[in-house]
Amino acid sequence: MPTPPAKPKASASANVSARPKRKSIGDLPSGKERGGKQPRLTLDTFFAPKVSVSVRSGIDSVAGNGVVKMHDVVLSDEQMKVLKMVVDEEKSVFFTGSAGTGKSLLLKAIIDALRKKHAKKGDCVSVTASTGMAATNIGGMTIHSWGAIAPTVVDIDNLIKCIRTARPALQRWKTTKVLIIDEVSMVDGHLFERLETLATRLRKKTNKPFGGIQLVVTGDFFQLPPVTKGNEVPFFAFECDAWKKSIEHTVLLTQVFRQKDNTFVDLLNELRHGSLSDSTTAAFRALSRPLDLSKSPLPPTELFPMRHEVERSNTSRLQALKNPAFTFTARDSGSAPPERRKTVLAQMVIPETVILKAGAQVMLVRNVDDKRGLVNGTVGRVLGFYNALGSKASDGVVRDVALGDDGLPIYLNGANSVATGKENVKPPSVAEKPASSGGKPTSKAKEKISEEKFPLVEFLTGDGKVTVLVTRDEFRVEDNEGNILARRIQVPLILAWAISIHKSQGQTIQRLKIDLGKVFEKGQSYVALSRAASMEGLQVLRFDPKKVVAHPKVIEWSKTLESY
Numbered sequence: 001m002p003t004p005p006a007k008p009k010a011s012a013s014a015n016v017s018a019r020p021k022r023k024s025i026g027d028l029p030s031g032k033e034r035g036g037k038q039p040r041l042t043l044d045t046f047f048a049p050k051v052s053v054s055v056r057s058g059i060d061s062v063a064g065n066g067v068v069k070m071h072d073v074v075l076s077d078e079q080m081k082v083l084k085m086v087v088d089e090e091k092s093v094f095f096t097g098s099a100g101t102g103k104s105l106l107l108k109a110i111i112d113a114l115r116k117k118h119a120k121k122g123d124c125v126s127v128t129a130s131t132g133m134a135a136t137n138i139g140g141m142t143i144h145s146w147g148a149i150a151p152t153v154v155d156i157d158n159l160i161k162c163i164r165t166a167r168p169a170l171q172r173w174k175t176t177k178v179l180i181i182d183e184v185s186m187v188d189g190h191l192f193e194r195l196e197t198l199a200t201r202l203r204k205k206t207n208k209p210f211g212g213i214q215l216v217v218t219g220d221f222f223q224l225p226p227v228t229k230g231n232e233v234p235f236f237a238f239e240c241d242a243w244k245k246s247i248e249h250t251v252l253l254t255q256v257f258r259q260k261d262n263t264f265v266d267l268l269n270e271l272r273h274g275s276l277s278d279s280t281t282a283a284f285r286a287l288s289r290p291l292d293l294s295k296s297p298l299p300p301t302e303l304f305p306m307r308h309e310v311e312r313s314n315t316s317r318l319q320a321l322k323n324p325a326f327t328f329t330a331r332d333s334g335s336a337p338p339e340r341r342k343t344v345l346a347q348m349v350i351p352e353t354v355i356l357k358a359g360a361q362v363m364l365v366r367n368v369d370d371k372r373g374l375v376n377g378t379v380g381r382v383l384g385f386y387n388a389l390g391s392k393a394s395d396g397v398v399r400d401v402a403l404g405d406d407g408l409p410i411y412l413n414g415a416n417s418v419a420t421g422k423e424n425v426k427p428p429s430v431a432e433k434p435a436s437s438g439g440k441p442t443s444k445a446k447e448k449i450s451e452e453k454f455p456l457v458e459f460l461t462g463d464g465k466v467t468v469l470v471t472r473d474e475f476r477v478e479d480n481e482g483n484i485l486a487r488r489i490q491v492p493l494i495l496a497w498a499i500s501i502h503k504s505q506g507q508t509i510q511r512l513k514i515d516l517g518k519v520f521e522k523g524q525s526y527v528a529l530s531r532a533a534s535m536e537g538l539q540v541l542r543f544d545p546k547k548v549v550a551h552p553k554v555i556e557w558s559k560t561l562e563s564y
């Protein structure tokens with residue numbers, strides 16, 4: 001049975017402090033600032049635009065026997081229960097669970113199923129998340145962008161006036177049947193309240209909460225909290241009245257998939273709640289030993305709380321490599337005025353310049369092939385730089401490559417054909433012999449070979465190694481009418497000897513090194529440590545139980561949750 005809606009003990013107004021004034025792309029001036037000769041504003045002038053991404057996930061079958069598969073993964077009973085509750089029973093649901101319980105995977109299954117169900121009704125399924133990164137991962141928009149919530153417009157009547165001038169946003173408010181919100185732990189309670197008010201006022205009159213929109217909300221409140229200024233106490237979404245009114249069912253997923261080792265799962269669970277027994281503390285301290293480097297071609301990825309620490313670590317390690325550097329400069333375009341375009345491009349996960357060398361550790365920042373583990377967050381090592389085969393060099397992220405006995409790459413063009421190439425030699429010759437799979441070279445493989453050389457990367461996935469040539473891909477930001485404000489064509493890789501804890505959220509990392517001495521935020525240690533797939537692949541430095549803190553409000557509230 002689903003649990004009844006959670007009844008948090010903390011009151012909606014408890015520990016609430018002034019909301020931080022956050023800047024976003026083209027913040028709307030305040031009411032005062034907008035007086036006088038200012039041109040009439042439309043919402044397109046200030047809210048963050050839609051981020052367009054490719055999410056290549058899908059349900060393989062929604063079979064009559066009720067079994068749902070995400071590619072080769074079969075949803076568990078508890079995941080199925082949520083899926084049915086959302087898709088068949090049309091309930092407003094919040095599903096949560098500790099790190100690795102398959103919330104993201106389930107959400108992708110839900111999105112696919114809802115889109116299929118509502119295929120004829122256009123865009124009535126709205127996919128959003130609290131942060132740009134999280135939105136990118138599920139092919140959605142930030143909740144601020146979706147709702148046209150200008151952080152600087154405090155007065156709700158003013159905000160409504162603004163939204164009414166933005167046809168696409170108003171349309172979304174009116175036509176949405178299901179609103180999905182991912183990584184809800186970072187949604188400020190005041191924002192949630194505001195969304196509910198807007199839904200009630202902008203949509204047809206109804207007695208139903210949230211203007212009759214079905215909510216599908218997920219996240220883990222033990223992970224990262226809403227951003228606050230200084231020492232402000234966060235006001236979590238679960239604390240606000242709108243939450244209590246709108247969420248019909250709360251489901252706690254209990255089966256952890258990321259870690260296979262139950263001992264590790266138990267240790268992480270204690271860590272999640274921030275109350276560690278002596279034996280758990282001892283177990284984490286014992287993980288300070290260095291990882292066995294002979295067991296993997298890659299050194300462990302280091303996690304840092306601060307972006308500048310990440311940059312310093314990556315830059316110094318790149319410099320230490322003696323191999324020649326290959327610089328990939330983004331090809332940028334877009335219809336936004338130059339300054340605006342610059343701001344939009346600066347916020348993309350992929351930088352304007354990517355400098356790589358053979359031997360560099362890199363991370364894929366695109367979901368390319370879930371089935372083979374080539375997803376946003378997969379880490380690999382650059383083996384060398386080679387030409388892409390085929391007519392277009394920038395037609396899509398990866399080309400399958402295997403290394404031949406002579407150490408040269410064999411290009412697998414599609415499933416059946418091959419060609420070989422030499423590093424830094426242009427163009428590589430097209431092999432006439434069939435691949436080991438027995439196919440023949442396609443005509444495409446014989447077409448003109450691009451001048452540009454791309455990194456050949458050996459990725460380490462949960463199932464082993466996958467070697468692919470990573471070509472350029474398109475990152476784009478659109479406004480709400482689908483106009484491309486900014487487009488960046490770039491190799492979808494970032495350096496990954498080190499990454500920030502923020503960027504690591506949602507990822508599964510096979511080999512990880514974390515220095516907890518530098519961690520400051522509640523939930524941050526848990527997010528960092530729970531990325532590890534195993535204890536064997538995890539090194540923890542300066543483990544200090546005092547740095548492992550869960551927010552007391554979250555602990556209290558979580559006591560009201562039970563598994564379904």
Ligand SMILES: Nc1ncnc2c1ncn2[C@@H]1O[C@H](COP(=O)(O)OP(=O)(O)OP(=O)(O)O)[C@@H](O)[C@H]1O
Pocket residue numbers: 073074075076079097098099100101102103104105106220257258505506507508530
């Ligand atoms: N039903 C399932 N069967 C097998 N593997 C699964 C299942 N559900 C999820 N997984 C796998 O478990 C891992 C963790 O899943 P996922 O990232 O969805 O968890 P999460 O709850 O969103 O974690 P986090 O809160 O840390 O982001 C992934 O590798 C995912 O493919």
